[in-house]
Amino acid sequence: MQFIMIVGYLDGSSKPWTEDEDRPSIKTKEQARQWAEDCIKSFNDTLRSTEAARKLIGVKFPETQSASEAHVWQKTNLVTQMVRSQVFDTLLCLECGVTAKRHGLDNIVLDSSYRAKGFRSCRTAQELLKKRREKKNG
Numbered sequence: 001m002q003f004i005m006i007v008g009y010l011d012g013s014s015k016p017w018t019e020d021e022d023r024p025s026i027k028t029k030e031q032a033r034q035w036a037e038d039c040i041k042s043f044n045d046t047l048r049s050t051e052a053a054r055k056l057i058g059v060k061f062p063e064t065q066s067a068s069e070a071h072v073w074q075k076t077n078l079v080t081q082m083v084r085s086q087v088f089d090t091l092l093c094l095e096c097g098v099t100a101k102r103h104g105l106d107n108i109v110l111d112s113s114y115r116a117k118g119f120r121s122c123r124t125a126q127e128l129l130k131k132r133r134e135k136k137n138g
């Protein structure tokens with residue numbers, strides 16, 4: 001199956017990038033995720049001195065169009081944040097650029113400038129942000 005690995009440096013020193021994979025032996029998304037994790041692990045296990053350790057940020061599947069409705073979250077903090085006894089991770093969507101905070105395991109709350117309903121879908125968020133930029137420029 002075809003899938004896209006989203007890869008970054010472990011120390012966050014550069015923007016994440018994508019790597020297209022086409023592996024006929026992989027049949028399920030679960031296998032693809034496992035393969036991607038193993039791939040990064042073996043890369044990190046055999047690092048040359050000029051290479052930096054990598055981490056797997058996510059795996060995307062291009063054949064599922066509905067996936068574009070879902071944000072592709074990347075954690076932007078290295079360590080979990082704590083403000084006024086609230087513990088959270090800060091997130092950035094690699095597709096549309098909206099930001100959010102994740103409380104607990106999967107309670108994701110969009111940041112205050114993205115509270116409109118349309119931002120819940122990545123596809124409509126991209127349209128809304130485009131409109132916002134046009135407004136700013138015009």
Ligand SMILES: [Zn+2]
Nearest residue numbers: 071093096122
């Ligand atoms: Zn998004």
